[in-house]
Amino acid sequence: MLVTNNEVLVPAMKNGYAVGAFNISNLESLQAIVEAALEERSPLIIAATPSTIKYAGLDNIVLLVRNAAKRLPLPASLHLDHGKDLETVKKCVDAGFTSVMIDGSHLKFEENVAITRKAVEIAHEKGVSVEAELGRLAGIEETAVEEREAFLTDPEAARRFVEETGVDALAVAIGTSHGAYKFKGEPKLDFERLKAIRRNLDIPLVLHGASSVPQHIIEKATRYGAKLKGAKGIPEEHIKKAISLGISKINIDTDLRLAFTAAVRETLTVSPEIFDPRKILGPARQAMKEVVKSKMRLFGSSNKA
Ligand code: TD3
Ligand code: ZN
Secondary structure (H helix, E strand, O other): OEOOHHHHHHHHHHHOOOEEEEEOOOHHHHHHHHHHHHHHOOOEEEEEOHHHHHHHOHHHHHHHHHHHHHHOOOOEEEEEEEEOOHHHHHHHHHHOOOEEEEOOOOOOHHHHHHHHHHHHHHHHOOOOEEEEEEOOOOOOOOOOHHHHHHHOOOHHHHHHHHHHHOOOEEEEOOOOOOOOEOOOOOOOOOHHHHHHHHHHOOOOEEEOOOOOOOHHHHHHHHHOOOOOOOOEOOOHHHHHHHHHOOEEEEEEOHHHHHHHHHHHHHHHHHOOOOOOHHHHHHHHHHHHHHHHHHHHHHHOOOOOO
C-alpha cells in the first residue's frame, strides 16, 4: 500500500535499520525496485527527481507507482527527491506524491528555514511528509577543518532548523556527495558529527550520495567499453556504521545507473544481433533488481514489511 515517508521511516528509526530511497528513471527501474522489495519483504521509498519528472511525465510516474503500490503487500511511498521550489512541491503533492523533499541547502540558513516552512505548510495540509536538507554535499578529503565547518551540517543549527520548520526528516551533510566520483583518496565520513546531530534531533536522518560504486560493476562496464576511471563510492562498512549511528533513509541512484549501463553494454557487445528493446532492457532490469536487493539486506530493511 501507498504510505507516507513517516510511516516507513519512524519504525526504521525506532528499530535501528534504514530504508532505501531508490531513484526511478524508467519503467524498468520501477519494476526492478518493486520486485526487489517483494522478494526481500522490505518497505520501500520510490524516488523521482524533478529531472525524472520532466523526462517521464508527472502523470505517468504517479499512475505507474500508485498502480504498483496498490497491489503491493508492503508499505511503499512515492517521494519527490531534491524538489527545488514550492511550485514543484505543490504539483507533486496535488498529483499524489506521499512525500516531498524541499532542497534549500544552497540557501542561507534563514532562507532555507523560510522555504522549508512553506513546504511543510503545503504538504502537511494533505498529510504528506517533508524532508529538508541542511549543509552541502561534498567530499571531506583534503579540506581544512575550517572549510569543512562551512559546508557540513552543524549539529546546533540542525536542532534550530528542525524546531523552526517542523520538518519530518532531515538530510545531513557528513562527507558524502552525489555521483560516481565521491573520493580521490580514502573514503571518509564525519561520524562524530553524525553522532552529535543524532543527539540533538528526534526525527529520521537521511543520507544522500550513499552509493557504493561497486568495483565489480565498474569492471564489467569497463570491460564492455565504459569510461569510468577513478569512480569510487562509500564503502559498505561506512554505510553500516552510519545506520548504527542513526541514519534511517539512504538515497541510491548512481549504483542503479551503473548496473543498468554495465548490463546494457554487455548485452549489446555479447549479442550484437539483438535489436529487441525488451532483450536489451530485460537483463538491465535484472541487474538493477540485484543491486536493490543487496542494498535492502545491507540496510537491514529486508523482512521488515
Ligand atoms: O538524491 N539522490 C539521487 C538523485 C541525485 C542525482 O543522482 C542521491 O542522493 C543519490 O546519491 P548517489 O550516491 O546514488 O549518487
Ligand atoms: Zn540526493
